[in-house]
Amino acid sequence: MPTRSPTLEGEFARALRDPDLPLPGGVIAHTSLRPQKRFAVYRNNVMVGLIGALEARFPATKRIVGADFFTASARIFASAHPPHSPLMMTYGDAFPDFLATFEPAAELPYLADVARLEAARTRAYHAADARPLEPAALAGVEPEALAGLRFVLHPSVEIVASAFPVVAIWAMNGGESEFAELTDWRGEDALISRPMLDVEVRRMPAGARTFLQALGAGQPLGAAAEAALASSPEFDLTINLAALLGGGLAIAVINEALEDS
Secondary structure, three states: OOOOOHHHHHHHHHHHHOOOOOOOOOOOEOOEOOHHHHHHHHHHHHHHHHHHHHHHHOHHHHHHHOHHHHHHHHHHHHHHOOOOOOOHHHOOOOHHHHHHOOHHHOOOOOHHHHHHHHHHHHHHHOOOOOOOOOHHHHOOOOHHHHHHEEEEEOOOOEEEEOOOOHHHHHHHHOOOOOOOOOOOOOOOEEEEEOOOOOOEEEEOOOOHHHHHHHHHOOOOHHHHHHHHHHHOOOOOHHHHHHHHHHOOOEEEEEEHHHHHO
């Protein structure tokens, strides 16, 4: 075992990721005269564990590229991106950005967005629990006060905007829908949330991304609706407000009219 020191720890960590580096100084094996062999086994076990964590988190991505391609790309990623937490379920947040610049994956420009969706699903699953706002919470609000309402979004809410049909591609490769030929390659905005026990992925309607992002930034309902309408003339406030409340995307509402009275 190595003598513990900051310098040795860094050398040890680098050697774990790079098989071309020499055995870290101070590493010995009390049962063997060849610590290099034991260290190589340990290094391989660490790499297998990191690759396995990525496979568990990005199953649709793996299915798109195939097992061999995924393992090779995951190995390259893991060598350059060691985990910063002992919780392996969170490992790989940087994997989508890696894929976006990974030359062998250039022929699959949508791959990084599929991985972003999968990474968001994991974060949503482990997000803090919060009770969704009941639709009845707006029952007593005067119509003229609606525009001034501010909503607090559920901690699990994330949006993945894509120039590709990312929801459809993910669903077919994630076992959520049957494989079918994609004839519409227009971009899709994916809404990821976990209002109750299960993570949900939905395709957002026109203007919904701008609307939800504005609400999440603290803008009142009226301003968020105006921004959404400016981004897309097809934006429908009634549909999106129903999705906000019925989909459990908000956990609180702030009525400034009541606070000022």
